[in-house]
Amino acid sequence: MAEPQKQETAAATPAAAAGTGKPRPQAASAKSSVVREKKSKHTEEVTMNGPLYKRKSANVVLVRRQRKKDEGAFRLLASLFVENQVGLSFNLIALLFLAHAVFPRIRPTTRKFFTYSYYNPATGEYGIGYDDAYFISFCIVLFTGLRAFTMEYILAPFAKWCGITKSKDMTRFSEQAWLLVYYGVFWPLGMYIYYNSEYWLNLHGLWTNWPDRELEGLVKGYMLAQWAFWVQQILVLHMEERRKDHWQMFTHHIITNSLLFACYTYHQTRVGNLFLVLMDVVDIFLPLAKCLKYFGFTTVCDVIFGLFMASWVLARHVFYMKVCWSIYAQLPTIIPNACFTGPPHNLTGPHDPAPGLGYLLEPFLDPNGTVCFTTTVRWGFLGSLLCLQVLTILWFVLIVKVAMSVIRGKAADDIRSDDEAEEEEEEKEQEAEEPTPYAEEVGVDEIDLKSWERRNGARKRTVQSSGVSLSGHHSDRKELLGRIGCEKQVE
Numbered sequence: 001m002a003e004p005q006k007q008e009t010a011a012a013t014p015a016a017a018a019g020t021g022k023p024r025p026q027a028a029s030a031k032s033s034v035v036r037e038k039k040s041k042h043t044e045e046v047t048m049n050g051p052l053y054k055r056k057s058a059n060v061v062l063v064r065r066q067r068k069k070d071e072g073a074f075r076l077l078a079s080l081f082v083e084n085q086v087g088l089s090f091n092l093i094a095l096l097f098l099a100h101a102v103f104p105r106i107r108p109t110t111r112k113f114f115t116y117s118y119y120n121p122a123t124g125e126y127g128i129g130y131d132d133a134y135f136i137s138f139c140i141v142l143f144t145g146l147r148a149f150t151m152e153y154i155l156a157p158f159a160k161w162c163g164i165t166k167s168k169d170m171t172r173f174s175e176q177a178w179l180l181v182y183y184g185v186f187w188p189l190g191m192y193i194y195y196n197s198e199y200w201l202n203l204h205g206l207w208t209n210w211p212d213r214e215l216e217g218l219v220k221g222y223m224l225a226q227w228a229f230w231v232q233q234i235l236v237l238h239m240e241e242r243r244k245d246h247w248q249m250f251t252h253h254i255i256t257n258s259l260l261f262a263c264y265t266y267h268q269t270r271v272g273n274l275f276l277v278l279m280d281v282v283d284i285f286l287p288l289a290k291c292l293k294y295f296g297f298t299t300v301c302d303v304i305f306g307l308f309m310a311s312w313v314l315a316r317h318v319f320y321m322k323v324c325w326s327i328y329a330q331l332p333t334i335i336p337n338a339c340f341t342g343p344p345h346n347l348t349g350p351h352d353p354a355p356g357l358g359y360l361l362e363p364f365l366d367p368n369g370t371v372c373f374t375t376t377v378r379w380g381f382l383g384s385l386l387c388l389q390v391l392t393i394l395w396f397v398l399i400v401k402v403a404m405s406v407i408r409g410k411a412a413d414d415i416r417s418d419d420e421a422e423e424e425e426e427e428k429e430q431e432a433e434e435p436t437p438y439a440e441e442v443g444v445d446e447i448d449l450k451s452w453e454r455r456n457g458a459r460k461r462t463v464q465s466s467g468v469s470l471s472g473h474h475s476d477r478k479e480l481l482g483r484i485g486c487e488k489q490v491e
Contacts, residue, residue: 082239086152089145096138113138116220120344125214127344128264129367132224139228144235147178164294173294175240180287186226187280193219194277199270203326206274207334211267211371213344223269226276227260245395252391259384265363266371268381274323275385278315285311302406309399316392324389327382332375339372 081088100110112134118127151174159173199205215223234253237246263272285308292301338350339359353359353372360380363371 078238085144085148089141089148092141093145116217120214122345123214125216126220127214127367135224136228136231139225140232143229143232150181151175151178159294162295169294173291176287176290179283180291182229183280183283183287187277187284189222190273190277190280193222193273197270199274203323204330204334206270206326207331210335210373211340213267213347215269219269219273223260223264223272227257227264230256230260248391248394252388255384255388262381265367266373266377271323278319281315282308282312305402305406309403312396312399320389324382324385327378331378335373337374339370341370343368
């Protein structure tokens with residue numbers, strides 16, 4: 001029992017000498033193990049809050065950059081929203097259902113958020129109107145919460161379990177896997193509606209019996225949910241890290257939402273269903289290929305990428321343009337250049353449109369008012385669809401570049417993810433490799449307290465060292481002694 005006491009005394013001796021200011025006595029020749037940690041200057045470890053899939057891994061140091069003066073509260077509010085998507089979304093939904101259960105007087109309003117409006121008991125179908133905005137807003141909040149919850153608590157942990165450790169790869173995998181989940185649900189649903197319709201493989205049937213001002217419940221829910229998803233995609237576009245084609249994607253989302261709005265209010269949900277089916281099938285193969293790439297299955301990824309490329313050409317260029325041709329050539333022969341007025345049970349027409357262009361806005365203002373399908377309306381639809389086609393051609397050029405790299409023996413990669421424009425972030429954080437701490441055995445004699453005090457004694461003010469606030473000589477000595485294993489003896 002005597003030997004440990006001697007070691008304790010020897011370890012406490014520097015503490016006593018440092019605390020009284022007396023010269024340090026010569027220590028015993030016994031050596032102790034000391035861990036010296038070298039950390040890069042001008043770096044600061046930062047604790048990352050927020051979703052798991054956006055946290056940095058433990059082997060990086062985050063270098064904070066100064067906030068730009070022209071960026072203000074909006075970015076801070078956006079960051080707060082991103083970090084609390086799950087809580088905000090599900091708390092809003094819980095509050096809605098609580099209000100619906102507790103306050104009977106507001107149930108006619110709260111019910112509109114989670115049920116379809118404009119039900120017609122005589123036909124068993126649903127009309128359209130302003131109250132559909134309640135259901136769309138509910139779906140936007142629901143998709144936001146589901147996306148964040150699925151990415152944070154299911155997909156990101158699954159990615160880590162599968163060996164994906166880099167924060168950027170984990171984030172990208174979670175984003176693509178969520179899209180795979182969404183399209184894996186809604187593309188089969190859209191195909192089911194299309195397969196059981198009278199316009200299955202029949203372009204002529206897209207335009208018959210117009211205007212049909214009522215929808216089946218499944219079709220109405222499908223169209224409103226898809227519309228809500230694409231509105232939410234605009235929010236997602238600004239939540240994710242900005243990519244090279246940010247503005248192309250933003251333009252695509254604006255045109256898509258405008259087309260969904262127009263086809264819903266102009267009672268062209270048949271062609272809307274067909275276009276969604278054609279676009280969504282491609283978005284199953286692309287996220288699947290990306291997820292396989294993150295897992296390291298490069299060969300399977302290249303095969304899926306080939307299927308993605310084939311589906312892109314067939315769905316978004318061949319069949320897509322066939323529907324556009326039908327709008328140009330077949331539609332004028334089936335739908336007259338005229339207007340119809342009234343609710344479904346009392347529809348009158350056809351009659352000539354009113355002078356001017358005011359009739360173009362009437363379907364948006366009065367769902368049971370006048371709806372016209374003139375040459376102007378037809379070219380409005382066709383022009384918007386052709387604008388989308390231009391964007392898909394631009395993206396197809398990038399796809400061809402990836403295909404050429406695969407032919408040359410390289411792995412398929414997403415060109416859009418290579419270069420991200422991060423200059424608009426409120427506070428940039430750059431990843432830097434953390435220097436690996438190392439251990440070195442040195443003798444107690446080699447520890448020069450005086451030299452260490454000379455280097456640090458000039459700073460009388462408080463400094464930061466290893467995350468501990470130090471002030472004055474005594475605290476400096478205490479910190480150093482704590483590093484060599486004497487912290488328990490210094491009070």
